[in-house]
Amino acid sequence: MELIKEPWPWYVSGPCIAIVMFLLLYFGRTFGMSSNLRTMCAIGGAGKLSDFFNFDWKSQRWNLTVVFGAVLGGFIAHYFLSNPIDIDLNAQTIKDLDDLGFKNAGSSLLPPELFAWDNVFTFKGIAILLIGGFLVGFGTRYAGGCTSGHAITGLSSLQLPSLIAVIGFFIGGLIMIHVIFPILF
Template identity: 80%
Template sequence: MEFILQPWPWYVSGPIIAIIMFLLLYFGKTFGMSSNLRTLCAIGGAGKHAEFFKFDWKSQRWNLVVVLGAILGGFIAHYFLSNPIDMDLSEATVKDLNELGFNNVGQSLLPPELFSWDAVFSLKGILILVIGGFLVGFGTRYAGGCTSGHAITGLSSLQLPSLIAVVGFFLGGLIMIHLIFPILF
């Protein structure tokens, strides 16, 4: 039971991802979460209002298993595979997070200052969700895919646009956490 409560090491999870990507490439399929949103919108009839959603969504039904797997995997990971011990963070990280207004740093992966219902339904929380959702949606459409699609499928098939997109994702993340996040909190 001790093994189950530990994160999978890279030498287990990495080859599993590689095998899955090989099979997807072999069968001519691509992986990415944003394509699932497009498929769900097309199923819901969005093709009547936007040309982007007019496509043969039935050929993408197999990819909806990814959505189900993400939901089911998150549930299993949270309720059955989580190790409830405190995280061992550096004192500098704890100090920085305390200065940003986070209490009980290291006791939860999802700090209540960001992920509680009170935080979500505050004016700041709603603005972050709306503006962040718009930026993620725009960025995903503009980049031709999401982080998982570019970083996993695109890089594994050696696509230069995916390499550029992944570098952009990392740069954007660094800018967010070091420049924008301290201003918001």
Template identity: 80%
Template sequence: MEYIILQPWPWYVSGPLIAIVMFLLLYFGRTFGMSSNLRTLCAIGGAGKRVAFFKFDWKSQRWNLVVVLGAIVGGFIAHNFLSNPTDIALSQNTVEDLKILGFENIGQSLLPPELFSWDAAFSIKGLLILVIGGFLVGFGTRYAGGCTSGHAITGLSSLQLPSLIAVIGFFLGGLVMIHLIYPILF
């Protein structure tokens, strides 16, 4: 089956659409965030029988599962119909830095196979990174009271100071990871 490749939506289309969705969610007293969707899925699966955090009225949060479905369908559409097949323009310094870290075919994919392949995931290093990273993401999400999308989209749009602090922490953590920790791991 051959797919027709379209261009990704520009920021001036997707940005206002996100703003409209956020306005509607705030208007109807709803919040957005993937961690709350995953909490609802865990509650549906019966996790509330063992962990008090998952013991809540998940039926009142069923609407939130549309976000999970939208992420799956949207990811499929974006990958198959909105992916731009052209090479990614990177500076020569970035290309040289990535070569030193062991990357090949730099700029030809948003998901380099050195990180995003089954071979990489099922190596000892890959499994350790997935397990430790998954634990840290789960811990951080619980500790921060929400995930990056919840704080950055819902929290900031409703002018919550804790969300601003969390988003600043996310960015600082990303900078520390990519500039200090990542070169040690790879």
């Protein structure tokens, strides 16, 4: 008997996220992936080099289970719950991607024009990874959290800074895809 590999509908996945957020708020916890990087750096001894990493990381051990759960959930979703069908993209989106050099748009979530090892180990690929990684790290620290932390935890607890950050994320994404991305590719 083969499992049906359809995505969960919004009326199942949405309430699941809401229940998790309610439990986190009830127990006085916040959710965010970028804080786990700080915790892992503190475990590795980075507190000796920077005061930012000098904190009681043991109080954040619970949050590392979020990382483990995300990795495990991604593995299960990819290998056991995925339906390897083409992505149903709008015809105009396919044309726009084709104009940018993306062949077979919609045939995979990770286009080989960006994610193939041959493209990563080029000057352009390494430069994009280094500059992009720096900007994501800087932006996460400057904004006081990542997209998941602000969009899920911050908005669900009605925090104005998170609303401003999420609006900024969307504006930055629009600028990236409509202005910077065509220049790079």
